[in-house]
Amino acid sequence: MLAVLGFVGTLTFVTGLIHLYLWKRLIRDTTRAGGWRRAGTLATAALAVLVPVTLVSTRSAGMSWLAWPGYVWLAVMFYLLVVLVVLEVPLLTVRLLARVRARQVTRVGAVPVAAPPAPGGPPVPGGPAAGPPDDGVAPDPGRRLLLARATAIVAGSTAAAITGYGVRTALGPPRLDRVQVPLARLPRAMDGLRIATVSDIHIGPLTGVAHTARIVDLINSLDADLVAVVGDLVDGTVTELGTVAAPLARLRARYGSFFVTGNHEYYSGVEEWVTEVDRLGLQVLVNERREIVTPGGVIDLAGVNDPTGETMAPGSGPLAGPDYERALADRHPDRPVVLLAHQPVQAAEAARYGVDLQLSGHTHGGQIVPFNLAVRLAQPVVSGLGEVDGTQVYVTNGAGFWGPPVRVGAPPQVSLVELRTR
Incomplete structure (x- = not known):
């Protein structure tokens, strides 16, 4: 009994962590606060519960109706995780390059420009035309949202395609x-x-x-x-x-x-x-x-x-x-x-x-x-x-x-x- 409880507990913990990561990449990063994000959060939570419930309960004849949705989602979840993890490296590279490029632009814009001379006096450096100090670059929210949505589309379509191919192969002769x-x-x-x-x-x-x-x-x-x-x-x-x-x-x-x-x-x-x-x-x-x-x-x-x-x-x-x-x-x-x-x-x-x-x-x-x-x-x-x-x-x-x-x-x-x- 303790072994079964330990298995169920470990399974729930691991699938919970995976779904938390999927929620961050596919829901939080791709939506703005509001109804769509709430709906996606509820769906992710339901799917997180579905996996351990399927693995534990489908051995019972009365719960066999859970087998298809539960096991197919398990495969999609696995490939979503794999594709998203693989994409983390190019995504990080793109973010770093964008940040370096933005800082370079900021440095160019921050060169002090001479202010108009005061009447009867020498030119005064600085003034309103000077750029902001180089203290970091705020990310572009629109660009980040676009990148997150593109990543989600690639991951989702890839996971669905691989799973579909895998189902056809498994059920074939x-x-x-x-x-x-x-x-x-x-x-x-x-x-x-x-x-x-x-x-x-x-x-x-x-x-x-x-x-x-x-x-x-x-x-x-x-x-x-x-x-x-x-x-x-x-x-x-x-x-x-x-x-x-x-x-x-x-x-x-x-x-x-x-x-x-x-x-x-x-x-x-x-x-x-x-x-x-x-x-x-x-x-x-x-x-x-x-x-x-x-x-x-x-x-x-x-x-x-x-x-x-x-x-x-x-x-x-x-x-x-x-x-x-x-x-x-x-x-x-x-x-x-x-x-x-x-x-x-x-x-x-x-x-x-x-x-x-x-x-x-x-x-x-x-x-x-x-x-x-x-x-x-x-x-x-x-x-x-x-x-x-x-x-x-x-x-x-x-x-x-x-x-x-x-x-x-x-x-x-x-x-x-x-x-x-x-």
């Missing part, structure tokens, strides 16, 4: 990524074994059964040897989303379809979902390993739970976090092993057991640029094929989205991983 991964221990007769890999489908309040069906149809069209669903399948309970997940029962693969938990399963009732996924025909790898026997040889396919289970799974049961020893120990040393693990960071531990290839998701490829730069601080591989301590790691972008229905720079993805001999 997943793209197919094909990658070949050489494995030193793969028998030559198994060269070309294909694993259709998908993660982060995130069935939830903004998706429907058509979203799931489209992903299943794409995977089935690949005619893969194996299907690997590497976590974050859902954002809600079985009661709320069971019918939306139903198309998963149509998944087809020559040697079976497999599933491992992601962190969002633990937020959504992991035990019920493990039972439901199994009922739909996917084999759930709960810290365990299966021998995949093909005419060309045998490969080990292992799966470990998401680390979130260490804190959120009840007791010390089978879903309480990853157990690499149970899943990977006592293997045949000459047999290649592919590990399904939701988070790329799990490869550091997997490498200790000689895993040839780990298939992961979790990162969404960053989902919205430039957020991918922050993801790199937490995960060793953000998207595509990489390596961690000698273990190859392939990270798929995910076929859905979390939070804003927006993807920029990281399109939704289903991946076909083809294993090759060296």
Whole structure:
């Protein structure tokens, strides 16, 4: 309970600061005191409240109507912040140049001019024609207002355009990524074994059964040897989303379809979902390993739970976090092993057991640029094929989205991983 309150409090504080900055740049700096400024202030306050309320409440079926306005505004807010911060540097430069130029003009105008001579006396310097002393320059209110409005127009139109593009990308069909991964221990007769890999489908309040069906149809069209669903399948309970997940029962693969938990399963009732996924025909790898026997040889396919289970799974049961020893120990040393693990960071531990290839998701490829730069601080591989301590790691972008229905720079993805001999 304290953790939830802490999360909500931090979220409210951060979004409040962001909206205060947006209010200053988009409302206060662009309007004069009066009705328009009051209306803009009220709208900004309402949007500041909308963000944390959306993130906290849309997991409840009765509040799902908040999802679209709340999450779309979250994306617009993010890009408004990014664009305005980027514009701060040229704006500061323009202001400094204008101030320097104005001071130069003032100095020229402040040169003393001789006053008319008094009758019978010499000329008197100074007088009414002298300019004001050089004690700074008052800004031009009209010019500053024009600059602020131009900035607001650029930021608003850019944020809206990027968000619109991102919504279209996120809601569009997943793209197919094909990658070949050489494995030193793969028998030559198994060269070309294909694993259709998908993660982060995130069935939830903004998706429907058509979203799931489209992903299943794409995977089935690949005619893969194996299907690997590497976590974050859902954002809600079985009661709320069971019918939306139903198309998963149509998944087809020559040697079976497999599933491992992601962190969002633990937020959504992991035990019920493990039972439901199994009922739909996917084999759930709960810290365990299966021998995949093909005419060309045998490969080990292992799966470990998401680390979130260490804190959120009840007791010390089978879903309480990853157990690499149970899943990977006592293997045949000459047999290649592919590990399904939701988070790329799990490869550091997997490498200790000689895993040839780990298939992961979790990162969404960053989902919205430039957020991918922050993801790199937490995960060793953000998207595509990489390596961690000698273990190859392939990270798929995910076929859905979390939070804003927006993807920029990281399109939704289903991946076909083809294993090759060296």
